[in-house]
Amino acid sequence: MVLPEDDDEDDEGCKASTAAVITFIKSLSKFEYGSVSSLGVKGGPGSGKGTQCEKVVEKYGFTHLSSGDLLRAEVASGSERGKHLQAIMQKGELVPLDTVLDMIKDAMIAKADVSKGFLIDGYPREVKQGEEFEKKIGAPALLLYIDAKPETMVQRLVKRGETSGRADDNEETIKKRLDLYYKATEPVIAYYESRGIVRKIDSELTVDEVFKQVSQAIDTLK
Ligand SMILES: Nc1ncnc2c1ncn2[C@H]1C[C@H](O)[C@@H](COP(=O)(O)OP(=O)(O)O)O1
Numbered sequence: 001m002v003l004p005e006d007d008d009e010d011d012e013g014c015k016a017s018t019a020a021v022i023t024f025i026k027s028l029s030k031f032e033y034g035s036v037s038s039l040g041v042k043g044g045p046g047s048g049k050g051t052q053c054e055k056v057v058e059k060y061g062f063t064h065l066s067s068g069d070l071l072r073a074e075v076a077s078g079s080e081r082g083k084h085l086q087a088i089m090q091k092g093e094l095v096p097l098d099t100v101l102d103m104i105k106d107a108m109i110a111k112a113d114v115s116k117g118f119l120i121d122g123y124p125r126e127v128k129q130g131e132e133f134e135k136k137i138g139a140p141a142l143l144l145y146i147d148a149k150p151e152t153m154v155q156r157l158v159k160r161g162e163t164s165g166r167a168d169d170n171e172e173t174i175k176k177r178l179d180l181y182y183k184a185t186e187p188v189i190a191y192y193e194s195r196g197i198v199r200k201i202d203s204e205l206t207v208d209e210v211f212k213q214v215s216q217a218i219d220t221l222k
């Protein structure tokens, strides 16, 4: 899936300054926050990533960056890129690699001076995205793997769909998203597992019990 050419209009002009800011972020996070510069949060749709991230933000002062939320905000803006993205997301497909990474990068730059760390929720979806993230931003300190059974995820999403207004919280799209999740995400988990940074969180429990495990994982970084 390729975006229209004119999306890259100002790309060249921005590249140099973006690179400088990213270098600045990296040195800043190393200097002030040790290794807690970015934390990946993975798990299937409906596993509870958003719910847990919200609690981490509250307790640890991290900034929550959900790739899905960033994309939905772009759609809500009504831009040409947003319209194109909406069509892809409605089908339950993955949006182009560079688009998501650029949005995450921009959001990190915007919060670099006020954030204690970043929760990168729902990204990378594919190993290739993970490699791109490391090239352009840096390796995550930890990967929280929010693990729930497929039945649990479907059940939670159907329920969320009653109030979320999300175009993709309907049963047909949910099934597609779960299929895609298992195909694309398991290699991603394996990729980070080989580096020893995955912390598996049992998300079949209550929100608070899940959060206890999440907190323990984050506390090991201090
Ligand atoms: N541990 C838990 N027990 C019960 N419901 C939960 C839960 N964690 C999250 N939920 C609910 C909240 C949402 O309505 C729905 C999906 O959660 P979410 O945080 O939006 O998931 P995700 O961001 O991984 O898609 O399930």
Ligand SMILES: [Mg+2]
Pocket (backbone or CB within 6 Å): 049, 050, 066, 068
């Ligand atoms: Mg979410």
